[in-house]
Amino acid sequence: MSVTAYEHPLAKYIRPSAKTTANCPGCGNGILTQSILRAIEELGLTLDDFVFVSGIGCAAWIPSPSFFADVLHTTHGRPIAFGTGVKAALPHKRVMVISGDGDLTAIGGNHLIHAARRNIAMTVFCVNNGIYGMTGGQVAPTTPLGLTTVTTPFGNVENPFDICELVKGAGASFVARWTTYHPRQIVKTAKKAIQKKGFAFVEVLSQCPVEFGRKTGMGTSVQMLQWYKTKSVTTTRAKDMSPEELRDKIIVGEFVDIEKPELIETLTAMRERAMAASS
């Protein structure tokens, strides 16, 4: 029997020369890919309304080369900084950064906190797999304390980031967290984040079955998804739980959604003032 498979409803957003990905079987990144594309579609937008920017790492290969759109695949840690220039030059385009936890919070940490501080209109998906996957499983700023990785063979001696707390503290006007167990919730949150006139940050915990799951003993892709399900607690439920009860939990939901001055808007107003004053 040789029958052509149906075309996936989101296939039209994928670059024809990049139909398959280099992701490992079971990688959570592909789940996020679908949620992002679905959110864009449900908003009635097209990929040409965006410029996608990504750094180095497996998550950065979500838009590069798969998204059939303008894509800027930058140096490690810098997509937010490159994206700032893109946004300044094309203020009417929506800049979306999709990159990993190592890329955005380790080498790229400085750019993350300053962009949040500036509240530049940009949607940032930080794909958090708790490890440096692409390079073979080294410890990341998000790897749990005590975990064995290829560069912490006797156990990780560092405390990990709470990335959402970091970005909230830096001043972002929208901060949220989900896991790849929550693709439908990601779509809802992504739509808000894309519409947000400000720095909209969404952390998505994503299973890395090969470098995290296998090398640290956390399990298969399916087991890790189950783990996300069991460990996740929504913000509503978390409100009524003690710090002790929350210690090993993943709090998911939308943490911040506020209004504050946005960089490009302020810049544009300043420019108009300057032009008027000099004419």
Added chain:
Amino acid sequence: MPKPVVISINENLCKGADGCGICLALCPKDVFKIAERLTARGIRLPVVEKITACTKCENCVIYCPDMAVVVRLQEVPEAADAVRGTTQ
């Protein structure tokens, strides 16, 4: 009478139920099983075992990391196959 459901699995995009298996695990109705035989690429595809149990929740569609699974209502009733594979 409700239209029958067709679940399509793209053999070229799927990375195999052994390494992945997410559609099998996330299906609330155990619609899938793992194929017994390897494909030419060396993977075992998920195969629809109980199409009548499918509630069109589309978990398999949205959780597939490779966009390999599509669920549709059959427009024209087909005699036999509730499952479409691919060579495309």
Added chain:
Amino acid sequence: MAKGAVLTGRHFMMGNIACAEGALAAGCRFVAGYPITPATEVAERLAERLPTVGGTFLQMEDEIASIAAVIGASWGGMKAMTATSGPGISLMLENIGFALGTETPCVIVNVMRGGPTTGIPAVELQGDVIQPRRGSHGDYQIIALAPSSVQEAFDYTVEAFNLAERFRTPVFVLSDAFLGHMREELIVPEATEIPIVDRKLFPPDKDVEALAGFLDEDVAPMPIFGRGHKAHVTSSCHDAYGRRNVIDAKALDLFITKLNDKIERHRDEIVRVASDAAGAEIVLVSYGSVFRCAQAAVEAGRAEGLPLGSFKLGTLWPFPDREIAALAAGARHLIVLENNLGQMFHYVQAAVAGRAHVSFLRPRVLGELHEIEDILKAVREVRP
């Protein structure tokens, strides 16, 4: 405050300011930078002027973010620049490599200061002249201009933008602490008299699948963002269509050689030298602010009957090897003057290839310019 992007007229101006004005005259409307002595006046001037002409200045959190934002803005279609000094260039080198590999037009001004490391910020040294050529990792070509006057700080900056646009490449302007802070006459012509080059673009309806926006030795049109080209821009090894290939060495070979040939095959269009050495047995080879010393020494030397000439390197890169070889064929001795321990000197020596004697003269005190009498003493020592 000045009105309009082009300050037509006669000015008495500081080098750094002239550089900023050159950028504006060239059509630069995006600058991102970070404060560093002795380059800060460039940024300050542009922070004042850019908004009034509809442009954008952003002070970023560091130099790495600055060059990143410049590249991003260039892909958004803008002419973009950053200005810094040696330590900032060191930070930027990775992203300068990104600009090279993705063929992104942009201008990088290095107002060189005393190094290595923190050194002395407000003292001149020609210490970073090999850095553009070999500072970023890998094998690549670069364009670098070395102005030697306030007028050239303006003119060469305009030129830098034109070369960046023409060849879709980052271009260095190698200024220094003296040039940046000294004041001289600057003549800015009418805007219509300033030649401006813009990057080639694809037509907006160009079929996306056929968009070969990279790796053309004759410079591919740039598939800038926001025009529906769906460009895939990556610094990973890629093909002419921007498709990443990190598997085949053959793809890497093509990637390296095409980018190299893009500059090398057009070097005659790029190289600039100024020769005042006809019939001179002894020629002073120099660039940047040291050229001013060479110029003064030639005047004084000729007055006392020395067979002296001067040869100025306007572009340091691509290196004017053919021009130096031709110079050496007609001279007996070249003395290379640099405010460092000999950087371009070795390239001059290689290009001369034994046709003439080549020696190097450093200033008496590194960080200060050559004394004219020291130069003439060296000339007298080598004359027959």
